[in-house]
Amino acid sequence: MILTVTLNPSVDRALEVDALIRGEVLRAADSHIDPGGKGVNVSRALLANGVRSTAVVPTGGAEGEQLVDLLNAEGVDLLSVPIAGRTRSNITLAEPDGTVTKINEAGPVLSDAEFAQVSKAVLDAAANADWVVICGSLPPGPSIDAFADLCSRLVGAGSRLAVDSSGPALLAGVAAGAALVKPNREELAEAVGAEPATLGDVIEACRRLRAAGAGAVLASLGADGAILVDADGVLAGVSPVSVPRSTVGAGDALLAGFLSAGARGAAALTEGLAWGAAAVSLPGSRMPTPADLDRTHVRVTPDPDPSRPLHS
Numbered sequence: 001m002i003l004t005v006t007l008n009p010s011v012d013r014a015l016e017v018d019a020l021i022r023g024e025v026l027r028a029a030d031s032h033i034d035p036g037g038k039g040v041n042v043s044r045a046l047l048a049n050g051v052r053s054t055a056v057v058p059t060g061g062a063e064g065e066q067l068v069d070l071l072n073a074e075g076v077d078l079l080s081v082p083i084a085g086r087t088r089s090n091i092t093l094a095e096p097d098g099t100v101t102k103i104n105e106a107g108p109v110l111s112d113a114e115f116a117q118v119s120k121a122v123l124d125a126a127a128n129a130d131w132v133v134i135c136g137s138l139p140p141g142p143s144i145d146a147f148a149d150l151c152s153r154l155v156g157a158g159s160r161l162a163v164d165s166s167g168p169a170l171l172a173g174v175a176a177g178a179a180l181v182k183p184n185r186e187e188l189a190e191a192v193g194a195e196p197a198t199l200g201d202v203i204e205a206c207r208r209l210r211a212a213g214a215g216a217v218l219a220s221l222g223a224d225g226a227i228l229v230d231a232d233g234v235l236a237g238v239s240p241v242s243v244p245r246s247t248v249g250a251g252d253a254l255l256a257g258f259l260s261a262g263a264r265g266a267a268a269l270t271e272g273l274a275w276g277a278a279a280v281s282l283p284g285s286r287m288p289t290p291a292d293l294d295r296t297h298v299r300v301t302p303d304p305d306p307s308r309p310l311h312s
């Protein structure tokens with residue numbers, strides 16, 4: 001069982017518009033509502049592909065009830081911790097060429113007592129989990145020290161921890177000794193204080209995160225694919241998408257696919273890239289099912305040319 005933790009989940013509203021024009025009334029050609037938040041998406045993707053997962057989410061207010069209803073409707077196994085604040089609602093504006101504009105709320109304040117309750121739920125459930133996967137932004141409230149403490153306690157208790165977050169939360173996961181971190185290009189740049197221009201820059205940044213405590217680094221690079229740096233070496237992979245529809249949740253699908261296939265080696269990276277590419281071809285933050293997956297276009301190679309420039 002893979003336990004996911006989304007401290008700041010959301011109800012995701014995706015609107016498809018012909019073109020994004022500031023100051024105009026835009027008419028949506030189509031709209032979708034999905035349960036959202038990065039860990040929630042990892043659980044949804046795993047479930048859609050027959051992998052057991054439980055999602056821990058703090059929920060509150062009308063949107064919190066809606067999120068629980070949406071997740072129950074999909075059959076996601078939930079550990080919902082009630083909070084006083086209102087679960088956020090995040091907006092996606094998707095244009096026909098695949099350009100996505102996202103507006104994410106900060107999310108409700110999580111009080112110290114509420115964070116302690118969520119942490120207890122996570123630590124209790126972690127005992128039966130193959131992985132504990134903490135994803136997404138931290139909501140207002142919990143200090144970075146409190147978050148770092150949760151990561152350290154999980155690692156100390158023997159859990160295999162994966163962290164997909166940004167800024168101080170990503171670094172806290174690294175320092176706690178997470179077995180895996182999954183930064184995207186911007187998160188990696190922020191973590192090492194340098195914008196990568198080539199695959200070599202990405203590999204060097206991943207090595208720095210490993211030296212700082214992470215076991216493995218899976219760096220997602222949008223249309224440039226992904227790089228895996230772990231104790232076995234370096235792998236690079238790409239999976240071209242002919243008609244990108246929405247990149248929202250692609251990183252979550254990549255992580256879910258990678259974990260589902262054992263989180264190690266070319267087979268796991270291939271699986272992650274197939275799930276990521278499939279998510280990009282689907283609207284909103286819809287997660288791929290087995291019928292959406294096509295592994296034939298995925299290319300994974302060891303020790304890629306470090307001078308290869310990044311495009312996206």
Ligand SMILES: Nc1ncnc2c1ncn2[C@@H]1O[C@H](COP(=O)(O)OP(=O)(O)OP(=O)(O)O)[C@@H](O)[C@H]1O
Pocket residue numbers: 183184185219220221222223224225226239240241244247248249250251252253254272273276277280
């Ligand atoms: N335009 C694209 N074309 C092909 N594949 C893509 C594209 N965008 C994303 N992907 C695939 O999805 C994976 C994750 O994308 P990205 O690096 O954008 O993740 P992310 O920023 O974490 O996404 P999110 O936070 O929305 O889940 C990439 O590694 C790649 O495999």
Ligand SMILES: O=P(O)(O)OC[C@@]1(O)O[C@H](CO)[C@@H](O)[C@@H]1O
Pocket residue numbers: 008010012035036037038041090102104135136137138248249250251252285
């Ligand atoms: O604000 P965060 O927590 O960084 O990201 C939240 C979010 O953008 O991430 C998911 C896609 O990865 C969406 O379902 C959700 O709206």
